[in-house]
Amino acid sequence: MKSLEELKAIRERMQNKVILREGSAEKRIVVGMATCGIAAGARPVLNTFVEEIANRGLTGKVEVGQTGCIGMCRYEPIVEVFEGDQRVTYIFVDPAKAKEIVEKHIVGGQPIVEYTIGAAQK
Amino acid sequence: MIRTHVLICGGTGCTSGGSQAIADGLKVELERLGLQDEVQVIRTGCFGLCAMGPIMIVYPEGTYYSHVKPTDVKEIAEEHFLKGRIVERLVHKEEAGQKLEDVPALGDTNFYKTQMRVALRNCGVINPENIEEYIAMDGYAALGKVLTEMTPQEVIDVMKKSGLRGRGGAGFPTGMKWQFAAANQADQKYVVCNADEGDPGAFMDRSVLEGDPHAVLEAMAIAGYAIGASKGYIYVRAEYPIAVERLKIAIGQAREYGLLGEDIFGTGFNFDIDIRLGAGAFVCGEETALLTSIEGNRGEPRNKPPFPANKGLFQKPTIINNVETLANIPQIIMKGADWFASMGTEDSKGTKVFALGGAINNTGLVEIPLGTTLRHIIYDIGGGIPKGRKFKAVQTGGPSGGCIPAQFLDTPIDYANLTKIGAMMGSGGMIVTDDSTCMVDFARFFLDFTVDESCGKCTPCRIGTRRLLELLQKITDGRGEPEDLDKLEELCYYIKANALCALGQTAPNPVLSTLKYFRDEYEAHVIEKRCPAGVCKHLMHYEIQPDVCRGCTACARKCPVGAISGTVKQPHTIDTKKCIKCGACIETCKFGAIVKK
Numbered sequence: 214m215k216s217l218e219e220l221k222a223i224r225e226r227m228q229n230k231v232i233l234r235e236g237s238a239e240k241r242i243v244v245g246m247a248t249c250g251i252a253a254g255a256r257p258v259l260n261t262f263v264e265e266i267a268n269r270g271l272t273g274k275v276e277v278g279q280t281g282c283i284g285m286c287r288y289e290p291i292v293e294v295f296e297g298d299q300r301v302t303y304i305f306v307d308p309a310k311a312k313e314i315v316e317k318h319i320v321g322g323q324p325i326v327e328y329t330i331g332a333a334q335k
Numbered sequence: 336m337i338r339t340h341v342l343i344c345g346g347t348g349c350t351s352g353g354s355q356a357i358a359d360g361l362k363v364e365l366e367r368l369g370l371q372d373e374v375q376v377i378r379t380g381c382f383g384l385c386a387m388g389p390i391m392i393v394y395p396e397g398t399y400y401s402h403v404k405p406t407d408v409k410e411i412a413e414e415h416f417l418k419g420r421i422v423e424r425l426v427h428k429e430e431a432g433q434k435l436e437d438v439p440a441l442g443d444t445n446f447y448k449t450q451m452r453v454a455l456r457n458c459g460v461i462n463p464e465n466i467e468e469y470i471a472m473d474g475y476a477a478l479g480k481v482l483t484e485m486t487p488q489e490v491i492d493v494m495k496k497s498g499l500r501g502r503g504g505a506g507f508p509t510g511m512k513w514q515f516a517a518a519n520q521a522d523q524k525y526v527v528c529n530a531d532e533g534d535p536g537a538f539m540d541r542s543v544l545e546g547d548p549h550a551v552l553e554a555m556a557i558a559g560y561a562i563g564a565s566k567g568y569i570y571v572r573a574e575y576p577i578a579v580e581r582l583k584i585a586i587g588q589a590r591e592y593g594l595l596g597e598d599i600f601g602t603g604f605n606f607d608i609d610i611r612l613g614a615g616a617f618v619c620g621e622e623t624a625l626l627t628s629i630e631g632n633r634g635e636p637r638n639k640p641p642f643p644a645n646k647g648l649f650q651k652p653t654i655i656n657n658v659e660t661l662a663n664i665p666q667i668i669m670k671g672a673d674w675f676a677s678m679g680t681e682d683s684k685g686t687k688v689f690a691l692g693g694a695i696n697n698t699g700l701v702e703i704p705l706g707t708t709l710r711h712i713i714y715d716i717g718g719g720i721p722k723g724r725k726f727k728a729v730q731t732g733g734p735s736g737g738c739i740p741a742q743f744l745d746t747p748i749d750y751a752n753l754t755k756i757g758a759m760m761g762s763g764g765m766i767v768t769d770d771s772t773c774m775v776d777f778a779r780f781f782l783d784f785t786v787d788e789s790c791g792k793c794t795p796c797r798i799g800t801r802r803l804l805e806l807l808q809k810i811t812d813g814r815g816e817p818e819d820l821d822k823l824e825e826l827c828y829y830i831k832a833n834a835l836c837a838l839g840q841t842a843p844n845p846v847l848s849t850l851k852y853f854r855d856e857y858e859a860h861v862i863e864k865r866c867p868a869g870v871c872k873h874l875m876h877y878e879i880q881p882d883v884c885r886g887c888t889a890c891a892r893k894c895p896v897g898a899i900s901g902t903v904k905q906p907h908t909i910d911t912k913k914c915i916k917c918g919a920c921i922e923t924c925k926f927g928a929i930v931k932k
Contacts, residue, residue: 214593215601217479220470227471233340234394234460246419260373263338276395277338279419 232273240275240319242266244306245291247282253289254307261311262292266319275319288330294318302330339374339416342392344459346381346545347538347577348699349388354378356405357389364412374416380546382459384446385699387427392441392459399441401427446697446716451678453686454502454539454662455702458546463581466588469549475594477665478553481560482602490561491517494664496672498684503529503620503657504735504761505837506683506750509664512654515644516562519652524564526555527648527655529625530571530578533617534733535784537764539688540658542700544571544578547662548585552595552608554661557668559606562654567608570625572615582610617734617788621836622655624790635792636836657762659688679705683749687763691717694724694769710744713767724769728852732761734781735841737848738774757848759841773870774853775860779807781845789839796839799830803846813873815861824850869931872916876932881906883928890920890929 214220244250244259262277283291288304292314301324303314310328318324326332343349343358358376365371382390387401391411398421400411407425414420423435429444441447452458461468469475481490495510516524528551532540544551555567571579586608589595597605611629618624619634626648628634647653663685667675676684683705689712692698696718703712709729713719720726728738737758739746746752753760768777782804791797806823809815827843827850834840850857859865866874879890879899886904891897898914901907909920909929921929 214475214599217483217600220475220479220600223467223470224473224476227467230337231461231468231471233337234342238395244419246417248418251418259338260336263336263373267336278396281418281420 229267229270229272235273238274238276239296241295242275242277242314242319243280243293243295244277245281245283245289245293246279247286249282249286250289250291255290257308258290258292258306258311261308262315265312265315269315269320271319285330288333291330294324303328304330304333337373337375340394341374341376341416342379342394342459343376344380344382344388344390345378345463345577346385346388346458346542347575348381348385349390350577352389353405354389354403357391357403357408360405360408361412364408365416368412368417370412370416377462378464379461380458380463381455381542381700383450383455383700383702384427384697386697387699390427396421397441399427399438400425445718446699446701449707449711449716450702451686451704452702453666453675453678454543454550454659454688455546455700456666457550458542461547463546463548464584466549466585466592466594469547473669474549474665475553477668478556478560478594479600480668481557482600482604487517487561487563490557490668493667493672494561497667497675498672498679499660499663499667499675500683500750501657502659502663502687502763504732504759506760509656509660512644512656513558513561515642516564516652516654519645521652523566523649523651524562525648525651525653526558526562526564526567527626527629527653528555528567528569528571528658528661529620529622529655530569530575530658531613531620531625532572532575532658532762533615533620533788534735534762534764535781536690536692536730536766537733537762538690539700539763541575541578543658543662543688544575545581548578548581549589550662550665551582551658552585552589554656554664555608556595556599556606557664558654558656558661560604562652564654565605565607567606568611568629568648569608570611570613570619570629573612574615579610579612586610616790617784618790618836618838621838624836625655626653633790635790636838638835659763680747680749682751687748687760689763689765691765691767693729693766694720694726694772695767696721705749706747708745708747709739712748712765713744717767720767720769724771727768727770727772728774729768730758730766730777730781730845731764732759732841732844733764733766734784735759735837735844736761736764737844738768738777738852739848740852757844757851759844771868771870773811773866773868774849774856775807775866776811776868776870778845778849779804779811782807782842785838785842789842793833793835793839795830795833796835796842799826799834800839800842802826803830803843807846810857810860811866811871811873813860813864813871815857817861819861820850820854820857875916876911877909877914877916877918877920878930878932879907879909880928880930883926885926885928887925889923889925893919893923895919 292303292306294301391400499509500506623637624634643653688702884906891899898910
């Protein structure tokens with residue numbers, strides 16, 4: 214190690230990789246990953262969320278998790294976004310919609326109403 | 336892309352519980368499920384709650400699994416990592432039957448919530464075999480800071496101002512030790528890390544080395560800069576194979592990254608570290624004996640003065656710091672002396688790691704600010720005494736310390752208070768005893784240890800401790816006479832005053848403190864020929880209560896020496912001449928008919 218800059222570069226590169234262990238997230242994205250969800254294509258959706266969050270440098274601030282079946286298998290893949298008391302339920306999510314949810318809802322703060330379960334049941 | 340981190344404890348406790356097999360098995364399962372690129376398995380250092388091991392923590396959820404077995408791995412992988420369903424039966428619960436939604440977050444459990452992790456901050460968080468994870472936690476930034484922004488004297492001043500005192504036993508102020516060594520001119524000076532942790536029941540140094548080895552290396556380099564040394568030695572016992580292995584990996588990585596070696600950070604400062612393995616002699620934890628051992632000689636203490644700061648290793652100025660002491664130093668440099676001094680009490684700053692063992696529910700490692708009461712450590716963090724038994728005493732400082740009885744449970748723990756009540760901080764081992772422990776036997780156990788470990792160089796220790804042990808043996812055998820108690824006390828003071836090194840000088844402490852606080856137990860042994868706790872075999876016998884015995888014959892079949900006789904459905908009897916007092920019958924009897932008297 215010949216300079217402090219070198220050390221700093223390693224630190225910044227590595228910090229994103231260990232921040233997951235702090236458990237200090239403000240928002241949670243939860244993907245339904247029961248048999249029904251996986252069969253409907255939840256795996257690529259989950260991976261898209263993880264990648265999008267990491268690419269935007271939001272790891273640690275936004276937690277991406279999984280959950281089991283919530284009983285509405287016909288709407289899978291289902292994704293829920295939790296923030297404080299607010300809970301938004303998205304249905305029929307695919308990787309493209311996942312990117313859009315990150316961009317508009319997570320970053321922009323505006324839930325995408327037409328993808329939610331409320332819109333489908335009208 | 337990694338979405339889940341699985342932290343599996345790789346400390347000695349959980350490793351002996353099979354955590355390596357769990358980690359290996361999990362990797363196989365993850366590959367089978369195609370999750371190897373999404374779920375990362377990391378072996379860390381100790382989480383502290385050793386009683387619940389092997390432990391696994393899953394992030395980002397923060398799920399805390401305890402008592403995990405290799406056979407549970409498949410279920411965890413399929414349920415949790417593939418389907419996102421937490422395996423409820425393995426989640427650590429503070430109370431039996433607690434519902435999953437009521438389980439507090441890890442940091443909010445009674446065990447963790449009042450702890451303050453300074454020396455242990457990276458233990459159980461990072462992979463100790465990956466220097467980059469240490470760097471991510473601000474590792475080696477303190478070394479960079481002292482080399483580029485501070486003079487050696489400024490570093491020493493920060494250490495002095497922080498109030499840090501040695502965590503290995505005697506509690507000597509670290510900054511002063513450094514100042515003495517810095518003031519001596521020499522062509523070579525040395526920094527030595529004392530990792531010869533030998534107290535029975537102490538394992539904090541091992542855990543730091545296993546969980547955060549780079550913190551110790553970084554601190555040694557800082558110390559080297561402060562006193563003007565370019566060479567360091569870590570003296571670690573060979574019985575700590577995981578710690579030795581991780582140290583070797585850490586030193587190798589630090590050299591590769593140029594954080595040890597020549598011209599560190601381009602400042603012209605050179606520092607390198609070697610490991611010396613100890614063969615496990617207790618006396619080698621004594622600093623002068625340790626130096627003698629590094630020099631290649633038999634580990635025997637030397638006279639002080641000259642102190643190591645003047646004439647230490649190879650007769651050169653040397654500082655010797657304990658592992659836990661060193662682990663505090665990088666953070667003191669980064670966060671400042673005032674931050675460190677804001678924790679603890681007037682004469683004892685900062686935090687201290689205690690190893691809880693013996694009759695306590697949460698066996699493990701805890702780190703708390705100095706000045707916390709014993710009651711808080713034992714009951715709130717430690718979870719109290721198992722099986723509803725009564726607290727009797729706690730032995731602090733191992734065989735050099737003393738026992739602290741219940742009346743001092745509310746004493747704030749710091750260096751001065753512990754010395755005042757006849758115990759000592761020592762390395763921070765705490766062995767808790769309940770009412771089933773005989774204090775005379777307890778003192779005898781520690782003396783047995785010191786007699787074994789006495790190096791034999793000086794007479795008071797070599798012969799004195801042997802005579803102490805013989806007296807204690809005589810008392811526990813039921814041959815004690817009233818004047819033996821006075822003889823014991825006199826001999827204790829003689830040894831304390833005349834032994835060459837701290838090992839000998841402190842060896843009588845367990846006897847003196849039990850004599851002071853539990854003299855009634857000694858008197859019961861000597862005068863009434865009775866062991867109140869029912870431990871000393873020669874002073875008790877087993878009896879079957881005829882009105883409780885159902886004559887089931889279970890005990891008679893279990894007795895290894897055939898001492899129990901009787902006919903079926905009739906009360907049995909024990910032939911006390913044949914009985915070897917092994918206790919097998921008590922464990923066998925379903926009716927509680929057998930008692931010790």
